[in-house]
Amino acid sequence: MNPLVDKAQRLVSRKIFVKPEIYARELQQIFARSWLFIGHESQIPNSGDYITNYMGEDPVIMWRDGAGKIRVFLNSCRHRGMKVCRTDAGNARQFRCSFHGWTYGTDGTLLAVPYQEQAYGKTLDRNDWGLREVPKVQNYGGFIFASWDAGADSLDQYLGDARWYFDITIERSIGGIEFIRGHQRYKATANWKLMAENFCGDAYHLPYSHGSVYKLDIRQISPVTYTSAPILHTVSLDNGHGMTSLAFDNERYETDLKLAEEMGKEEADYIRACRARLAARLDDSRASIFALGFGNLFPNFAFNNFSALRPMGFYQAHPRAAHQIEMWQWCGVDRDAPASIKEMIRVDFARTQAASGLAAQDDAENFEQVTEATSGAVGQDLQFNYQMGLEQAPTTRPGVAGRISPYFSENNQMNFYSHWSDLMEREAS
Numbered sequence: 424m425n426p427l428v429d430k431a432q433r434l435v436s437r438k439i440f441v442k443p444e445i446y447a448r449e450l451q452q453i454f455a456r457s458w459l460f461i462g463h464e465s466q467i468p469n470s471g472d473y474i475t476n477y478m479g480e481d482p483v484i485m486w487r488d489g490a491g492k493i494r495v496f497l498n499s500c501r502h503r504g505m506k507v508c509r510t511d512a513g514n515a516r517q518f519r520c521s522f523h524g525w526t527y528g529t530d531g532t533l534l535a536v537p538y539q540e541q542a543y544g545k546t547l548d549r550n551d552w553g554l555r556e557v558p559k560v561q562n563y564g565g566f567i568f569a570s571w572d573a574g575a576d577s578l579d580q581y582l583g584d585a586r587w588y589f590d591i592t593i594e595r596s597i598g599g600i601e602f603i604r605g606h607q608r609y610k611a612t613a614n615w616k617l618m619a620e621n622f623c624g625d626a627y628h629l630p631y632s633h634g635s636v637y638k639l640d641i642r643q644i645s646p647v648t649y650t651s652a653p654i655l656h657t658v659s660l661d662n663g664h665g666m667t668s669l670a671f672d673n674e675r676y677e678t679d680l681k682l683a684e685e686m687g688k689e690e691a692d693y694i695r696a697c698r699a700r701l702a703a704r705l706d707d708s709r710a711s712i713f714a715l716g717f718g719n720l721f722p723n724f725a726f727n728n729f730s731a732l733r734p735m736g737f738y739q740a741h742p743r744a745a746h747q748i749e750m751w752q753w754c755g756v757d758r759d760a761p762a763s764i765k766e767m768i769r770v771d772f773a774r775t776q777a778a779s780g781l782a783a784q785d786d787a788e789n790f791e792q793v794t795e796a797t798s799g800a801v802g803q804d805l806q807f808n809y810q811m812g813l814e815q816a817p818t819t820r821p822g823v824a825g826r827i828s829p830y831f832s833e834n835n836q837m838n839f840y841s842h843w844s845d846l847m848e849r850e851a852s
């Protein structure tokens with residue numbers, strides 16, 4: 424029988440996108456053990472502020488406690504499992520479960536139990552029944568990640584060289600990154616890995632799947648597009664991370680500057696200030712990249728940012744079933760960008776990435792139809808082909824992190840599935 428991931432032939436069994444038993448193992452081996460994105464610190468600036476999210480299928484609350492510390496809890500009452508927080512975001516000093524009224528504080532402590540004396544006598548010790556807290560929570564440049572695995576590597580080790588690149592997005596913002604309030608969500612009948620692998624390296628689909636977007640020519644800005652493929656690159660990183668559409672020699676900065684000059688002096692000065700800030704904070708290689716392109720941090724936290732004039736899009740493909748994802752997406756902006764640019768970014772994000780957005784519809788349609796045509800008894804017996812780049816060993820570039828491949832390559836997808844396979848086969852915890 425073929426292995427699920429054939430690393431040598433670069434073939435992947437279609438079963439991993441449809442089989443419920445493989446999906447169940449992913450929840451244990453990947454989502455319960457990896458570092459997962461939870462939210463951005465700008466979403467909860469004050470004590471008591473909270474947002475809700477998911478880690479795999481587990482709902483969680485990210486809550487800033489009374490001392491200002493960010494904590495993450497399973498959003499599930501310890502009595503009978505009800506969600507204790509039923510809203511997306513807000514400020515609360517405590518959560519009272521709406522089922523029977525058990526009440527928890529910002530540090531997760533079970534503060535009160537209705538009729539405790541009458542109902543339980545002396546048998547219930549509230550100290551034993553606080554909210555289940557996620558043991559590992561770390562902040563990288565404002566991005567909060569958490570892991571259920573108390574023995575997991577540090578977040579720095581987990582991100583590895585992805586930090587080298589991600590720092591460009593973090594450091595370019597003059598006033599720091601701010602997540603625009605709220606987030607967009609939509610469901611798709613597709614496996615979560617289709618979304619993750621698409622972000623981590625599929626530049627090949629852009630000219631075809633999104634051809635209509637480019638033909639419309641309605642975007643204010645089209646910095647370096649697929650038509651410039653020879654100057655763009657794909658980078659594979661350890662732990663399954665990957666990014667693509669990278670230009671190394673100031674191409675994105677120069678395009679941004681030209682476009683900003685057409686908008687006005689304030690906008691052009693802003694782009695120059697972003698470049699100067701990167702040069703002051705990072706090495707020249709990174710300042711010259713200026714904006715990343717797009718990528719995926721394993722397993723399911725993706726991003727795109729092609730320009731300082733366009734959204735910092737952050738995406739999470741939450742697994743819901745072997746055949747189901749729920750896409751959550753946030754738009755990041757530089758807190759101190761000119762108002763004209765902030766507004767342009769807000770409109771661009773909604774127009775492009777919302778459920779009815781120009782690009783998101785193309786992608787969701789692909790993923791749903793791939794899933795349908797892969798799920799049948801015959802369809803799931805075949806393999807997907809990731810042989811693009813088979814004969815091109817990745818290269819390196821002085822002063823630049825990661826293994827570099829041409830723009831059209833499937834090295835990142837294979838990097839993703841090789842890591843996925845290693846995690847699936849490791850011993851269960």
Ligand code: FES
Binds near residue numbers: 501502520523525
């Ligand atoms: Fe929460 Fe009963 S389920 S108090």
Ligand code: FE
Binds near residue numbers: 628632782785
């Ligand atoms: Fe796409």
